[in-house]
Amino acid sequence: MIADPWQRQRLLDAFPFLHATPEEFRADVFDHVALVRLPVGQLICHDGAQCTQLPLVLTGTGRVYKLGENGREITLYRVHPGESCVVTTSCILSGRAFPAFAVCESAVEAVVVRPHEVRRWMASSEQWREYIFGLIASRLQEVFGVLDAVLFQRLDQRLIAYLLGQLETASGRGIHMTHQALAVELGSSREVISRVLKGLESQGLLRTTRGLIELLDIPALELRAREG
Amino acid sequence: MIADPWQRQRLLDAFPFLHATPEEFRADVFDHVALVRLPVGQLICHDGAQCTQLPLVLTGTGRVYKLGENGREITLYRVHPGESCVVTTSCILSGRAFPAFAVCESAVEAVVVRPHEVRRWMASSEQWREYIFGLIASRLQEVFGVLDAVLFQRLDQRLIAYLLGQLETASGRGIHMTHQALAVELGSSREVISRVLKGLESQGLLRTTRGLIELLDIPALELRAREG
DNA sequence: CGTCGCTTCGTGACAAAGTCACTGAATCGC
DNA sequence: GCGATTCAGTGACTTTGTCACGAAGCGACG
Structure with missing residues (x-):
């Protein structure tokens, strides 16, 4: 339960779809969620685990990845503020095990929702359903994209594309990452x-x-990322 | 709209969850779906397409796969009777493009549902939601499993595991498949x-x-599929 | 029966990517 | 400055994908 008006406002700001919901629904949300703070590196979910809560991220980011028995790993997607891990949602709603790992990439503030409320809101709120399905679809596309890249694209092109993508986030034209981090x-x-x-x-x-x-x-890199 | 009592019964038999739904819901379903027959090899959806209908398979199977620009492909999962392609569902509900291909692997009978009904039933029927979310979760797990196999498992082990899996379906201990089909x-x-x-x-x-x-x-193959 | 055409499979040479076991270089804390 | 730790480079090898062939199996048809 979130009582503090300031925290309530933060929640509304992070999840814009809530603005479109009826007054009673928002009250219901405030009543049934709890705020949690997780430190960097905190494991949120491990492969094969049963999910018991749905986290909606307010600040910070989570990273969802697959880990092979040889120790290699691959990042599937990230969960940013305003999002939630919908794989968790689908696990909650179907009672299945989570098929990957999730960790806090930075310190994370999130509100956690219990399965009962997740289900209840699916029945009662159009906006909640829209929100959840939008997330599911975009995650599916991300994962399908990863599969496509792994199977059909050359590593040098994938690497260049990733570096160029990082450049937009970074300052100047340097990217601060170790080779190991890129491999992951x-x-x-x-x-x-x-x-x-x-x-x-x-x-x-x-x-x-x-x-x-x-x-x-950069132009030459962009060229090479596209063709050979 | 399906009027024929015989066809209605077939629909109920293929989708057991309908038995648990209220009388009015089933009537609603019969009123708003259409029966279609698709020949073998019929393309249902192509990469990047907008989905306009949700097919629920009565008989036959569909195959969903990714195609690389080099012509290589990989099967992601199959849609059997009683199931539907939930990736389509999520595309419909979110208005995104379908990120793969889907074809009829055998002749398929299916009922098609329009997006408006898909959404409406999500709001009105607990059982429909359960059904859809169960499918979404199991597809997600299948796709995650494929990704895991492709990235972290050796091809010989994957091949052996696949052949052993096919054996259960087949008669005797012979599997009728070409090398090309296995590659796909x-x-x-x-x-x-x-x-x-x-x-x-x-x-x-x-x-x-x-x-x-x-x-x-077979015992030696099972051994090799597990370790080295 | 023989021939044509299609599908299926085999092969060898090469390129791309992953693995393993090391070594060396940069950086941080003290 | 020194030791520990992290980060990167290297070479030999295996696995997997690609390309360009050609050979073998099988059906259709005169």
Whole structure:
């Protein structure tokens, strides 16, 4: 239950769809959710676990990933403020085990909803259903996209595309990431990432130093990400 | 609209959850669905398409797969009688494009539901919601499983596991499939499947002839599917 | 029966990617 | 400055995908 008007406002701001809901629904929400704070690195869900709560993220981000028995891993998607892990939703509503891992990538503030309320709101609120289905569909597309990339795209192109994508978030044209972190994003291994980066560096397309990758010839990189 | 009592009964039999729904809901269903027959090989949905109807399969099976630009493909899952393609559902409810292909693997009889009804029933029927969410969760798990297999498992083990799985469906211990068909199931290429099969054959674990694979030493195959 | 055409499978050479076992280099805390 | 830790480079090897062939099996049809 969230009583503090300030916290209530934060919740409304993070989840815009709530503005469109009836007054009673919002009251219902405030009554039946709890605010939690999770530290960086906190494991939210592990492979095969039963989900008991649905977290709606207010601040911070969660990372959902698959882990192979050889220790390799791949990031499937991230859960940003205003979103929730809908795989959890579907597990809750169907009673199935969660098929991946989820951790806090940064400190996370979230409101947690119990399965009973998740189901109840599915019946009572049009807006809640729209919200949940929108998330499910976009997650599905992300996961399908990952599968497509892993199966059908060359690693150098995927790597370049990822780096170019990161550039928009970053400042300047340097990306602060280790090779290991890149491997985890793309589901590859550190050695292979190093090899590919070295190849690109020898062509003058970028420059690497410990923990930093500088993109030098962005047009050429964009070209290479598209074709061969 | 389905008037024929015989067809109505078939629909109820194929979708057991309907038995638990109120009389009026079933009447509503009969009023708002249409029966369609699709031939083998009929393309139901292509990558990037907007879904306009939700098909609920009565007989036959559909196959949902991803296609790479190099022509390689991988089967994600099948839609059997009593099921529907929930990726379509989520696309309908969110207005997104379908991220894969779907074809009729055999002749398919299905009832099609329009988006408006899909949404309406989500609001009105507890059983419909349960049904849809159960399907979504199981599809998600299947797709996550495929991703896991592709990324983290060796092809020989995946192939053996698939063959052993097919054996349960088949008669005797022979599996009638071409190498190309196996490649499509596992997201590999024919040459590689041939190579792996040849390796297994040279170890006396199975025997291959044109279009047929006979498993000879099933315990040894089961062992190898698990470890190295 | 023989021939044509299609499907299926085999093969060898190569490229891309993952694995393993190391080594060396940069950085941080003290 | 020094040791521990993290990060990156390397080479040998295996697995998998790609390409360009060609051979073998099988059906259709005169």
